Amino acid sequence: MTKILHxxxxxxxxxxxxxxxxxxxxxxxxxxxYILEEVQREQGAVEIVTFWFAMIGGGILLVSSWKFxxxxxxxxxxxxxxxxGATLLFAGEEIGWGQIHFGWEPPLWWSTxxxxxxxxxxSQFPIPMLAAIFLFVIFFLLPFVWKFQLPLRLPExxxxxxPEGPVIFTVAFATLYRELKGVxxxxx
Numbered sequence: 001m002t003k004i005l006h007x008x009x010x011x012x013x014x015x016x017x018x019x020x021x022x023x024x025x026x027x028x029x030x031x032x033x034y035i036l037e038e039v040q041r042e043q044g045a046v047e048i049v050t051f052w053f054a055m056i057g058g059g060i061l062l063v064s065s066w067k068f069x070x071x072x073x074x075x076x077x078x079x080x081x082x083x084x085g086a087t088l089l090f091a092g093e094e095i096g097w098g099q100i101h102f103g104w105e106p107p108l109w110w111s112t113x114x115x116x117x118x119x120x121x122x123s124q125f126p127i128p129m130l131a132a133i134f135l136f137v138i139f140f141l142l143p144f145v146w147k148f149q150l151p152l153r154l155p156e157x158x159x160x161x162x163p164e165g166p167v168i169f170t171v172a173f174a175t176l177y178r179e180l181k182g183v184x185x186x187x188x
Contacts, residue, residue, distance in 0.1 A: 059088075068160065075157055
């Protein structure tokens with residue numbers, strides 16, 4: 001069962017991107033209007049699906065973190081709790097903390113100092129850089145260091161918080177796809 005789930009995990013990001021590309025090539029107007037419409041991008045299908053998946057994933061991680069905490073595995077609880085918090089923060093950022101969907105305006109002091117949007121990634125804060133560092137540490141550095149668990153004498157109870165291959169692949173694939181998409185938009 002685990003091998004099947006791993007294969008599904010590895011295939012999911014590839015199938016998702018291929019599906020989006022097929023929609024684009026078969027019906028570019030539909031894709032650009034309903035999936036990646038630039039003017040109303042925050043209300044597009046990809047943004048909404050991303051928000052819901054991040055909320056669900058963040059909630060599941062939060063429950064997992066709580067269960068690890070209650071069982072006394074505080075190390076795994078801390079790592080998974082940090083990933084849960086980052087995922088829920090990402091979900092809030094994805095929809096501008098409700099500003100777009102509920103039509104409310106940020107307070108004047110926020111607009112004055114941080115721009116007209118309530119999301120932090122559009123402000124002066126280095127959120128994209130901090131997010132990239134966090135992703136690198138959790139999804140690439142931590143699994144790499146775990147390979148040297150015995151010589152480094154890392155506690156065994158940390159193992160439950162180490163991302164598995166399909167998760168690492170998905171993050172790497174999404175990062176590569178985002179960068180390639182950025183190059184495409186820059187060239188075109």
